[in-house]
Amino acid sequence: MIRRRKTLTIMAIVVISAIGGHFVGERVTESLVPSVDAAGGQVKGANAVAPDRYVYYPGTETLAREEIRVIACGTGMPAARHGQAATCFLIETGNGDKFIFDIGTGSMANVAALMIPYQYLDKVFLSHLHTDHMGDIDALWAGGWTAGRPNALKVWGPSGQTPEMGTRYAMEHFLKFVNWDAVTRSFKITPVPGMIEVSEFDYKGENQVVYRENGVTIRSYPAIHTGDGPVSYDLEYAGMRIVFSGDTVPNKWFVKYARDADLVIHEAMMTPQQFMTFYNQPAQLAWRTCCEFHTSPQGFGKIMSTIKPRHAVAYHFFNEEGTRYEIYESIRETYSGPLSMATDLMVWNVTPEKITERMAVATEEAWSVPGTAKQPPPEKGRPNPTSAEIAAGRWDTTDVEKAMLDAWAEEHNLQDQDWRKMKK
Ligand SMILES: [Zn+2]
């Protein structure tokens, strides 16, 4: 991650060894290094707290009405890695809405670490149907079902050249893939949160409105990436615009419609050499991956120099010491404006006045946080997916559980019910 550095007065003690063994301490007040937009305060006493400018602690800040918060919950590649999930950006708007743009493999652990009640995490916008952009839909679908989402999951996504290449087909067949899960959970919990409402729109639509509600407008336009179907999105709220490229080569629609946006998130691939060195790709595939069906760092830079966002975000590369500087320098060949090299849990706050970049510091052991919503009750009359024959095989542990369960029933005023019947 490259941080922009602004105004920090550093204090350094320059120790100079002088002839005769003297040491001279000198206070340096001018910036010797570009400053960090961080330590903007003072610790006012031995037991006082330090000013907190570096990090975002999830769930501790309200959004202003005219503010958008964007959190990178996945910035990596299809190949799984512990430290970087595949593509996912959460966008929170000052009106209280939350939108998940792509939900790539592994990204739900980052979304969950933000400790947002699942009732608010019910709107997903898919840029395209590669698994590194939708692979963790299962974790959101089932995780939300078991942790409080009261309604169906809502998924927006593009059509394809044929119905089988579209979002509706993908979601309908996802539900077939998870059929056993859905049938059993529907019986044990409640069926409604296990449903998916799909809004499929024409992938060829140019700057078409695909969502408009509550002061938020989301538009799409075509992207060019491995086959027809992929799109880029533009979210507009309170006069500000966040643009998300999805996966694409540089294209005319993006350069036309993303112009003058506030925060522009666009893919920037690793260099061909990096694909060969780190990703074990042959030379032919390495350049094609970088630059034929994705956007090279130089191409990313040219796009940003042309559309001039207030702040550019590069993503879709494994971001580490071995890769980031070469990608950064390659972008800087063609773009000199504000830039974030995205990695997971990077956070941007966008207001009409300023855009800040920070890192979220999230617990490794987040639980789901209850919201205000209540799930509907179980649906009566559904057939029990456990047969009497299999249920009869249960080995009786009532003798060791009885005291515990009786106490539980009394404490919570439960009727004499399920666990006793279950034993029979
Ligand atoms: Zn893709």
Ligand SMILES: [Zn+2]
């Ligand atoms: Zn991708």
